[in-house]
Amino acid sequence: METKDRVRVLETQVLSDDWYVLRKVIFDFQRRDGVWQRQSRETYDRGNGATILLHDSKTGNVLLTRQFRMPAFVNGHDGMLIEAPGGLLDNASPEERIRAEVEEETGYRVHHVEKIFEAFMSPGSVTEKLYFYLGDYDSSMRVSDGGGVEEEGEEIETIEVPLQTALAMIERGEIMDGKTIMLLQYAALKARSGE
Structure with a gap:
């Protein structure tokens, strides 16, 4: 199974869009044992x-x-x-x-x-x-x-x-x-x- 099949993005919120973009992502991640776990992470996007x-x-x-x-x-x-x-x-x-x-x-x-x-x-x-x-x-x-x-x-x-x-x-x-x-x-x- 590919990683993309183990991730379900439920919601993305923009927390800040000043210098660069700070987002909060709420998602479900399927663990190796098959159980889906709800997680929340912040990502700071400043480009490559x-x-x-x-x-x-x-x-x-x-x-x-x-x-x-x-x-x-x-x-x-x-x-x-x-x-x-x-x-x-x-x-x-x-x-x-x-x-x-x-x-x-x-x-x-x-x-x-x-x-x-x-x-x-x-x-x-x-x-x-x-x-x-x-x-x-x-x-x-x-x-x-x-x-x-x-x-x-x-x-x-x-x-x-x-x-x-x-x-x-x-x-x-x-x-x-x-x-x-x-x-x-x-x-x-x-x-x-x-x-």
Whole structure:
């Protein structure tokens, strides 16, 4: 039996439609023993996104960003998170969007990007699926200062460090963004395997 045959959506309520859409879904779910159980979950729909780790193969450096994140701030962090560039798709293809995001945030116009995987980052409550990419960059690709889109409240700085330094920053708790940690660990595994 397919999963879709085990789910009966009874009611969907919009709880908030401000920044993104928060819904409450009431549904029946058929358990493995055949019993139907009524459940209720909230889903936060912000659309899908893409993220990329930029790597300079000549220097071994990676290019990351730092920006303020209110949700991290209200959870006891200072709010300034170091991250891989990324953003929501906004009706564009993942590859098209990630190229635009890189240029907006870092000022680099990347030519080659490689999709490595897709992942749900917080599937217990958030609908977003992220498309993960690797991309090469070097100083000749710099076309602007980057910094993000001021009208969207972005004030983004770039950080260029060796891959090994970025990995040490994870261990020290300086990099706490999940997507960035996944990309850096992927790059480290790839480097170890000699690819």
